[in-house]
Amino acid sequence: MAADETTTAAGHPIARVLPLLSPAHLDRDFDYLVPPELDEIAQPGVRVRVRFAGRLVDGYLLERLPRSEHTGKMVKLERVVSPERVLTPDVLRLATAVAARYAGTRADVLRLAIPPRHARTESGGTKKSTAATEPADAAPASGDVAAAAQAEAIQRPTVIRSEDAASGAQAEAVQRTAVADSEGAALGAQAEAVQRTAVVDSADVASGAQAEAVRRPTVAGSEGAALGAQAEAVQRTAAADSVGRRTTIGPDGGDTDAVPEPSVDTSAWGRYVHGEAFVGALRQRRGARAAWQALPGEDWAARLAELAATVVASGRSAVLMVPDQRDLDRLLAECVRLVGDSAVGLSAGLGPAARYRRWLAVLRGQARIVVGTRAAVFAPARDLGLIAIWDDGDDTYAEPRAPYPHAREVAMLRAHETGAAFVAAGFARTAEIQAVVESGWARDLLAERQVLREVMPRISAPGDTDFALERDALARAVRMPGVAFAAARAAIKENAAVLVQVPRRGYVPSLACAKCRTPARCRHCNGPLSLPHSTDGQAASPQCKWCGITEAAFRCQACGARALRAMVIGAARTAEELGRAFPGVPIRGSGGGEVIDTVEPGAQVVVATVGAEPLVRGGYGVALLLDGWALLGRADLRASEDTLRRWMGAAALVRPRGQVIVMAEPALPTVQALVRWDPVHHAAAELEARAEVGFPPAVRLAAVDGTSASIAEFLDAAALPDGTEVLGPVPLPPTARKPFSGGDSPAEVERMLLRVGRSAGAPLARALTAAQAVRSSHRSDDPLRVQVDPVDIG
Numbered sequence: 001m002a003a004d005e006t007t008t009a010a011g012h013p014i015a016r017v018l019p020l021l022s023p024a025h026l027d028r029d030f031d032y033l034v035p036p037e038l039d040e041i042a043q044p045g046v047r048v049r050v051r052f053a054g055r056l057v058d059g060y061l062l063e064r065l066p067r068s069e070h071t072g073k074m075v076k077l078e079r080v081v082s083p084e085r086v087l088t089p090d091v092l093r094l095a096t097a098v099a100a101r102y103a104g105t106r107a108d109v110l111r112l113a114i115p116p117r118h119a120r121t122e123s124g125g126t127k128k129s130t131a132a133t134e135p136a137d138a139a140p141a142s143g144d145v146a147a148a149a150q151a152e153a154i155q156r157p158t159v160i161r162s163e164d165a166a167s168g169a170q171a172e173a174v175q176r177t178a179v180a181d182s183e184g185a186a187l188g189a190q191a192e193a194v195q196r197t198a199v200v201d202s203a204d205v206a207s208g209a210q211a212e213a214v215r216r217p218t219v220a221g222s223e224g225a226a227l228g229a230q231a232e233a234v235q236r237t238a239a240a241d242s243v244g245r246r247t248t249i250g251p252d253g254g255d256t257d258a259v260p261e262p263s264v265d266t267s268a269w270g271r272y273v274h275g276e277a278f279v280g281a282l283r284q285r286r287g288a289r290a291a292w293q294a295l296p297g298e299d300w301a302a303r304l305a306e307l308a309a310t311v312v313a314s315g316r317s318a319v320l321m322v323p324d325q326r327d328l329d330r331l332l333a334e335c336v337r338l339v340g341d342s343a344v345g346l347s348a349g350l351g352p353a354a355r356y357r358r359w360l361a362v363l364r365g366q367a368r369i370v371v372g373t374r375a376a377v378f379a380p381a382r383d384l385g386l387i388a389i390w391d392d393g394d395d396t397y398a399e400p401r402a403p404y405p406h407a408r409e410v411a412m413l414r415a416h417e418t419g420a421a422f423v424a425a426g427f428a429r430t431a432e433i434q435a436v437v438e439s440g441w442a443r444d445l446l447a448e449r450q451v452l453r454e455v456m457p458r459i460s461a462p463g464d465t466d467f468a469l470e471r472d473a474l475a476r477a478v479r480m481p482g483v484a485f486a487a488a489r490a491a492i493k494e495n496a497a498v499l500v501q502v503p504r505r506g507y508v509p510s511l512a513c514a515k516c517r518t519p520a521r522c523r524h525c526n527g528p529l530s531l532p533h534s535t536d537g538q539a540a541s542p543q544c545k546w547c548g549i550t551e552a553a554f555r556c557q558a559c560g561a562r563a564l565r566a567m568v569i570g571a572a573r574t575a576e577e578l579g580r581a582f583p584g585v586p587i588r589g590s591g592g593g594e595v596i597d598t599v600e601p602g603a604q605v606v607v608a609t610v611g612a613e614p615l616v617r618g619g620y621g622v623a624l625l626l627d628g629w630a631l632l633g634r635a636d637l638r639a640s641e642d643t644l645r646r647w648m649g650a651a652a653l654v655r656p657r658g659q660v661i662v663m664a665e666p667a668l669p670t671v672q673a674l675v676r677w678d679p680v681h682h683a684a685a686e687l688e689a690r691a692e693v694g695f696p697p698a699v700r701l702a703a704v705d706g707t708s709a710s711i712a713e714f715l716d717a718a719a720l721p722d723g724t725e726v727l728g729p730v731p732l733p734p735t736a737r738k739p740f741s742g743g744d745s746p747a748e749v750e751r752m753l754l755r756v757g758r759s760a761g762a763p764l765a766r767a768l769t770a771a772q773a774v775r776s777s778h779r780s781d782d783p784l785r786v787q788v789d790p791v792d793i794g
Contacts, residue, residue, distance in 0.1 A: 012064035015042055015077055019052050019059040020107045025773035027105040031068040033076045042077060045085030047117065049078045060087045060110065084122055086114055086363065088380045090418060095378075097413050102788045103702070103768035104403020112399060113378035118356035264309040264338060268302070271295065272447050282310045282421055285385060289415065289422040291433045292445040293679055296456045296652045297619060300425060301327075304388055305334035307423065312339055312368045316385025316420075319370045321377060321407055323394035324611075325349055326597055331390070332371045339369060346372035346379060374399060374407035377414065387411050388423040393430045393638070393645045398791040400737065406789070408432060412441075427652050427679070428645035431690060434683035435697045444680070452677060457623075457658040459651060459675045464666035476665065479569065479626060484661050485581065487622045491659075492585055492603045496621025500578065500607045501650045503630040505592045506570035507533035511542055513556040514563035521557065524549050529564075533572045568630055575607040590614050610646040619655030628664025628671070637695060637793050640670045641686055647674050694725075696789045700761035702754040702768060703787045705732055705739050710782035711752050718771035720754065721763040727753035736792040739785030753793075761788075 015032045032050055034042045042048070044063050049056050056078060068074065087110070095109040269275035272292070281288035294300045308318035320335070322328050328345055335343035344358040344367040361367040363380045370379040374397050377387070389397070389411050397407040408424065409432075415422035422442065424433045436442045462468065462483055463475035475481040488498045504510075508531035511520040520529040520542065527546025542551045542564065555562055566573075571591050579587045582605060590596040591609030598615045599606060606614060610631070631643040651660045651674065664671050673682035691698035704711055711729060720726075729750040732738065738749050756764045768786050775784065 012066050014065040014068045014074075015048070016062045016065055017048060017050055017059045017077075018062055018106060018110075019050060019057045020110065021052070021057060022105075022107065023773075023776035024105055024769065025777040027099070027107060027773075029062060031065070031070050031074065033074045034064070035076050038077055038080050041080045041083040043083070043085055045087040045089075046083060047081035047086060049081060051075055051078055062087075062092070082117060082119075082122060084360070084363075086117075086380075088363070090384070091378060091380050093417060094410070094414050097417060098405050098410055099403060100762070100765060100769075101409065101413065102403035102405050103765040103772070103786055104405075108402045109405070112375060112401065112405075115356055115359050116352065118352050121353045121356045122360065264306055264313060266306050266310060268299075268306070271451050272445050274443070274445060278445060279307070279310055282307060282386060283314055285314050285316060287415065287419040287421050289442040290424075290445040291429065291437050291442050292423055292425040293429060293447075294425060294427050294652070295447050295452060296427070296648075296654070296677065297656060298455075298652070300390065301331040301334045304331060304390065304423075304425065305338050307386060307388065308335055308343075308369045309338040311385040311421070312342060314385065316383045317362075317368045317370070317381035318386040318388070319372075319376055319379050319381055319384065319411075321372060321374065321387075321389045321397075321411065323373065323391050323396045325373075326595065327390065328371055328373065329597075335369050335371055342367060343369035343371060346370055346376045348373065348375070377407045377410045384414070384418050384420045386421045386423070387415050388425060391426045391428075391645070391649075392424050392433060393426065393428060393642060395791055402785075404787045404790065406791070409789075412436065426645070427648040428641075429679045429683040430641060430645075431683055431687040432697045434680070434687045438684075438687070446680065455656050456677050457651060457654040457656065457660050459660040459662065459677070461662050461664055461666035461671050461675065464675075479663065480624065481663070484624050484663070487659050487661060488582070488605070488624065491621030492582065492605075494621060495601075495603045496655075496658075497599065497601065497603070497616050498605045499613060499620045499623040499650060499653060500574065500605060501613065501623065501625045501646075502569070502571040502574050502591075502607060502609055503627050504568050504570045505572070505609045507531055507540075507572045508566045508568070509545075509570045510567040511564045512567045513559060513561050514565040515561035516556060516559045517565075518556055518558040519567070520551075520554060520564055522547060522549060522551060529554070531564075531566070568627065571607050571609050574626070575605075578605050578607065588614075608650075611649070613650050613653055615653065619658060620653055621655065621658050623650050623654045623658070623660045625650060625660065625662040625664075628662055632664065632668065632670060637690075638791075641683070644670050644673055644679065644682055648677075648679065651677075694755060695793070698758070700756050700758055700764060701789055701793065702764060703790045703793070704752040704754065704784065705736070705749060705787070706784040707748075707782055708750055710780065710784045711750060713780060713782075714771055714775060714784055714786075715752070717774040718767050720767050721756060721760050723756060723760060724764065725753075725755040727755060733792050736790070739783050764788075 013034050015034045016029045017032055018029055019026070021027075030050070030052070042061060042064070044061055046061050048059050048061050050059050051057075058081070061077075061080075091110075091113055095106050095113055098104070098109045099106045266276070266279045269279050274290075278288055278290055294303070304320055308320055311318045320331060322331055325347055328347055332343060332345040344361055346355065346358055346362075348355075350358070358367065359379070362370055365382045368381075370376050370381055372379065389408055392408040399405050399407070408430075412422060414420070423445075424442070433442070437444060462481040463472070468475060468483070472482050475483065491498050511529045511531060512518060513520060521527065522529060522544035525544060525547045527544045529542040529551055530545050532540050532543050542554055543549070544551065553562075554564060569577075571589060575587050575589050586604040588596065588599060588604060588606045589608070590606060591612040595612045596606075596608075596614040598617075601617050606616075606620075608614065625647055628643070628647075631646060632639060636642070647662060647670075654660055660674075662671060662674060666672075666675075669685065670682065673679060687698065690696065695701070704714060706714070708729065715726070729752050732749040732751050736751075754764065754768075765788060768788070772784075772786060
């Protein structure tokens with residue numbers, strides 16, 4: 001918030017507050033009186049507690065007004081939870097846009113956007129005057145902002161013990177403005193410099209001599225004050241120096257003087273058509289938007305870090321999103337290498353204190369690059385210059401909490417609202433990104449075919465030619481044909497690693513009757529049967545995947561046969577078979593709860609489930625992609641798109657002139673797209689096919705889940721726009737979560753689909769919001785869920 005937004009109770013005694021209430025009909029602002037004692041800290045963006053319907057609720061103060069339109073009795077603010085202005089105008093506008101896009105409430109969006117307050121972290125975490133150590137989860141980890149720890153102390157509210165009364169308060173106030181002009185300020189500056197550097201690594205200090213000045217004992221008098229001020233200034237400029245620019249951080253945490261110097265090597269972007277032009281647009285602070293298809297073997301983390309560092313060098317901030325913690329660690333390490341402690345990582349895996357500290361560093365302007373998972377799209381970055389998303393087709397970007405936004409759509413909304421640059425990056429491409437490219441909102445960022453051929457491996461499918469079928473007539477029928485074994489043996493002979501990608505984890509995750517092929521089901525709960533892995537070498541009995549009961553005497557319910565056969569072979573069974581096929585060769589597994597990030601080069605076989613493939617320096621010699629039918633045969637709208645994305649992610653780990661063999665029907669369009677490495681054409685064909693049958697992103701689709709009575713009540717209250725198609729009701733897809741909790745779930749949950757053209761998307765969302773408000777005002781008890789463009793359609 002700007003300083004000129006501060007108002008006084010005398011001129012602006014009204015506070016407009018957004019209470020965090022769940023009912024849809026209460027998603028509006030309410031006016032409260034500001035008591036004189038809260039006037040100074042009751043500023044726009046702070047957390048407040050207000051009395052609503054006789055109870056205290058949390059809320060955010062949106063603005064201060066001179067008068068209210070309400071003519072009745074006004075209630076006073078109960079208290080200001082914290083003077084920290086956590087709700088910025090940009091985040092508020094984004095939350096409003098997201099709520100309108102997904103037919104939700106601003107309160108639900110703000111719960112996703114702003115993390116819970118951690119009081120000790122916000123106040124600095126110092127209750128004693130000694131150099132106290134912070135809790136374990138509050139210690140800076142890799143990517144934490146060293147300078148942010150000092151900046152928090154500069155901006156945090158002063159916490160003074162009773163014995164620190166007179167001179168202590170003055171000294172602390174002086175030292176937070178980095179001005180040592182008195183003996184009390186000198187002593188205070190030295191004490192806090194020692195305390196602050198207790199959590200700062202020595203590598204974060206630019207100069208060895210200045211770092212020694214920070215670490216050596218306190219020196220009394222004006223000389224000590226000068227050293228303390230110098231050390232604090234060095235720490236505050238360390239992050240800026242690491243990107244080739246020296247920045248002076250003012251008392252509000254912002255940059256007061258920045259001189260950008262181009263020091264980021266972006267020559268690798270020259271391999272892509274218009275790549276250098278895109279980097280130049282970022283240097284000029286322009287809002288360029290691109291869909292980047294990375295080359296096979298590309299160090300995508302380094303490339304995204306270069307874009308972010310270029311934006312930071314121009315004086316702006318960047319937000320980079322990745323699907324999981326492993327990608328986050330990789331990308332954050334590259335950003336830290338380029339910009340030092342100006343980069344932070346935000347993810348759900350952090351403890352409350354560490355996460356809130358890093359989020360505050362972003363809010364206060366010390367962290368200029370944010371690397372995180374889906375929640376990072378709401379990070380309050382100052383002067384946002386770039387927002388990038390890697391592998392946007394990953395299903396982890398879909399928020400499972402109301403109003404169920406997708407991080408890709410939120411990122412595009414934010415880029416459009418703020419004018420920031422946008423990059424959707426990946427080896428593959430989704431139909432949603434292809435749609436915005438064809439609309440002209442974003443541009444392709446691709447490499448020439450000649451450049452692509454130089455770096456891509458040789459990709460083939462068994463039996464793809466008549467000659468191959470003559471040599472091995474069963475190449476398309478067996479799980480791993482002879483050509484795959486031959487390629488693996490050749491790679492091992494060359495001391496290269498072999499990657500084997502398996503769609504399913506476990507031993508034998510799916511069983512069927514050996515006679516009639518009917519899926520094997522549990523007699524107790526009708527759940528699917530699987531064969532667990534035996535740890536003692538003895539044969540294991542089938543086990544239900546739902547209730548866990550062992551089925552020792554199976555009998556098929558259709559034909560009465562007792563024999564079973566495997567429908568799908570899991571990663572554990574695959575590793576066991578390969579161990580017998582390649583004696584003496586190390587077999588490593590990656591998947592489930594045991595994911596390996598990297599493996600050392602050398603002759604070995606790595607069996608990994610999709611998405612858990614470890615990196616190997618120099619790349620794999622061969623990659624075998626097994627059971628392609630299991631990925632392509634799923635009853636899902638995005639099955640082919642997701643399969644190509646999984647395959648390309650594994651094939652990109654193979655070195656140039658290596659070999660990739662995909663065990664699938666060669667004539668399938670998805671297999672051909674992989675062989676040619678042509679994700680753009682595949683995405684265009686997928687988009688055209690969806691437009692023909694009326695599925696997103698060609699149309700706007702809303703899914704209403706609930707019981708028959710709740711859906712009927714909702715549709716009666718909804719004034720749907722003209723031309724809305726009502727499809728259903730149909731049973732809820734097996735992969736979709738039910739909108740009920742625990743024992744409240746009814747026997748059957750239905751889904752109703754509402755379909756309109758893209759131009760009618762906004763009116764449909766407004767109609768759905770109004771209908772939810774009517775239901776909540778009538779206190780309808782039956783749970784109901786409304787999702788706009790859900791990932792799982794059925």
